[in-house]
Amino acid sequence: MKIAVCIKAVPETDTRIRIAADGRSIDRTDVKFIISPYDEFALEEAVRLKEAKGGQVIALSLGGDEVPNLLREALARGADEAVHIAAAGIAIDDPLCVGKTLAAALKGLTPDIVFFGKHGVGGDNQQVHAIVAEKLGWPQVTVVTKLEVGDGRLRAEREIEGGVEVVETGLPAVVGAQKGLNEPRYPKLQSIMQAKKKPLATKTFADFGLTAAEVGPEGAGLAVTALRLPPPRQAGRRIAGDPGQQAAELLSALQNEVKVI
């Protein structure tokens, strides 16, 4: 099987976000990048599928200089090849442009299945994998917590409000991984060494026959006009007393001041 997995470099989740001078993006000084947490489940599932069925795993990532290190990490975690799609010229924060670029890259690879994390932590759009599926004309299953891949078909469980939907579809298909799908492994030292010898190619959007008008700022669906930090929350009141008094005083505050109960 040919298995593709798309990963995104995102700021570490404990990053304190600061706004850059342009007022529209984050200040990237000293920000450490990691593989978006949900993409770890996507990668692990891709590698497990290869281990079960044979084949190869190709990891793709669209982004800047932070990407090659993370692709090496993906190779250490079991991917066989990696492709870095350079961000230059692409509206990198626009889901439509990113989706179009990845779809074009994947089309040339002709995978049987493509894994994504259910959402890229940070941008929090939860859109790119659905856009890719649409542009390729393939079925999608998003927010997947359980997956079985059979002969040209898959059966997946996806999380919905208050339950789980069981979805069946043919391949090729796009799958969005949710936490719970698996337990990602940590790479062993030996795999980290081996990863250094695995192929890592760098491509640009033009290599996939795309133009700046399609995937550059002109082609974007959205424009971020401002980015701001939320007003800081103030610490409120401490409620003292024994547990019974604390409970009573809190309830009276919730009734009279907050009016929620």
Add this chain to the structure above:
Amino acid sequence: MANGVLVFAEQRDGAFKKATYEALSEGHRLAEKLGQPLSAVIIGSGIRHLANEAAHYGATTVYVADVAPLAKYSTDGYVKALTEAIQAAQPSVVLAAATAMGKDLAPRAAARLDIGLASDVVETHIENGALTVTRPVYAGKAFATVAFQRSPAFATLRPNVFPAASPDASRTAEVKPIGATIVDALQARVTDILAAAKGKIELTEASIIVSGGRGIKGPENYYLIQNLADALGGAAGASRAVVDAGWVDHSRQVGQTGKTVSPTLYIACGISGAIQHLAGMSSSKFIVAINKDPEAPIFKIADYGIVGDLFEVVPKLTEQVSAMRQN
């Protein structure tokens, strides 16, 4: 010329969801500000009766795709019906709720129309006759103002943020059937729906959430959190520490890699207040922290702080809430 606001009015099992009323109400407010009509699209099978309800929330035209192949949700079938409605209505704005269905459907429909989609929007603004929206990024550590470069503007609305208006039963709408060409050849199909335990309220839809952290010490004590949530008519959540320990299911995790919630009241019990947890809940209207460590970071953002042992305070709260409810 694009005109009007179109709302995807999500239904499950023949009934609108709470988030649907919110989306219809916000759609109506935007339509009035723009001086344009509101329309709605309802997709499913045996759901025609819901058209009246959409009218009560202000829709003057309701597109109804009521055909057997759409009885269960499928991305493919629903995208076809939704894009057909968008093409028929030619709206300037399309809205859907950012629910499990909305998040699966909207980006695919937007991609088919080659337009932008703003996800999980928490504020809308009309400036010079055009819509701009505000949406949280970095799980609420920052907020982006977003303009639309293509038409229609398309947004999914975060549940529990936009108020639902009161319906007016005297309003009526013109009903337009669509979806006639959707035959039973859908790419992916839902073969089954496994319901979680009955009666549990979904975190993202709850107006009160009680969450437990590592301070609960073990899975056998989670009932303390659940009982208080039940007494308050809310939902029970958890920190990642509790989920990773396997004490509760991941669907309850609140935070940057779990659910982002904005209830009216969030009660954090035995949760230290790590930045990833705060990212998921700090847009709650009121926050209560119960923690035995007076220095716990959660107190910095709590409106009401109780320094104490959750094993003593939480049962007292449950007891007093239950007593109050009985009176």
